[in-house]
Amino acid sequence: AQSVAQPEDQVNVAEGNPLTVKCTYSVSGNPYLFWYVQYPNRGLQFLLKYITGDNLVKGSYGFEAEFNKSQTSFHLKKPSALVSDSALYFCAVRDRRRGTDKLIFGTGTRLQVFP
Amino acid sequence: EAGVTQFPSHSVIEKGQTVTLRCDPISGHDNLYWYRRVMGKEIKFLLHFVKESKQDESGMPNNRFLAERTGGTYSTLKVQPAELEDSGVYFCASSQDVWQGGSPLHFGNGTRLTVT
Numbered sequence: 001a002q003s004v005a006q007p008e009d010q011v012n013v014a015e016g017n018p019l020t021v022k023c024t025y026s027v028s029g030n031p032y033l034f035w036y037v038q039y040p041n042r043g044l045q046f047l048l049k050y051i052t053g054d055n056l057v058k059g060s061y062g063f064e065a066e067f068n069k070s071q072t073s074f075h076l077k078k079p080s081a082l083v084s085d086s087a088l089y090f091c092a093v094r095d096r097r098r099g100t101d102k103l104i105f106g107t108g109t110r111l112q113v114f115p
Numbered sequence: 116e117a118g119v120t121q122f123p124s125h126s127v128i129e130k131g132q133t134v135t136l137r138c139d140p141i142s143g144h145d146n147l148y149w150y151r152r153v154m155g156k157e158i159k160f161l162l163h164f165v166k167e168s169k170q171d172e173s174g175m176p177n178n179r180f181l182a183e184r185t186g187g188t189y190s191t192l193k194v195q196p197a198e199l200e201d202s203g204v205y206f207c208a209s210s211q212d213v214w215q216g217g218s219p220l221h222f223g224n225g226t227r228l229t230v231t
């Protein structure tokens with residue numbers, strides 16, 4: 001079955017420090033991987049995706065993610081965190097098996113950046 | 116370009132009542148999805164429309180949930196009768212392509228449903 005796991009419910013980091021939000025996946029075939037962010041009282045916003053190509057993917061707001069096939073991971077990273085990055089982050093894998101096309105999400109990780 | 120809009124933003128109803136949620140996708144997007152997040156859990160897929168047809172409704176919890184997309188434009192999701200466990204945030208999303216791969220979903224702000 002296609003699935004993603006976000007092992008951390010919350011990540012705390014000081015402003016200016018690097019941040020990592022972890023995600024591992026389990027899929028059959030080549031994975032299509034996504035990160036979305038949800039700010040308070042807002043919908044999910046697309047951050048970045050991995051389909052094929054370079055393992056390091058760059059996205060919006062200075063975020064990037066590293067695809068690691070051997071570890072089946074797709075961790076979200078940012079070199080220097082901002083207080084405004086505080087939000088809920090969701091990792092997702094696209095399930096495109098015959099007859100279906102949907103995103104399967106993890107449980108989310110709350111990122112708290114302290115001044 | 117207007118984004119995906121959902122109405123209402125919040126709804127509080129009593130157990131046994133009926134609620135209808137509405138989603139207007141981005142104009143021209145044939146694919147429309149409904150998802151739900153129950154407090155603290157993952158965002159779960161409910162169903163997928165391609166134009167007016169239900170492509171995949173495997174995530175619909177039970178027959179108290181009815182989704183429609185007449186004319187292939189906006190969609191409604193009706194819960195009748197509502198139960199306590201239906202509480203959560205209901206998200207709608209749309210996208211342009213299906214099998215091209217990689218097209219991100221565009222989400223609405225969600226409807227927070229509280230059943231008391």
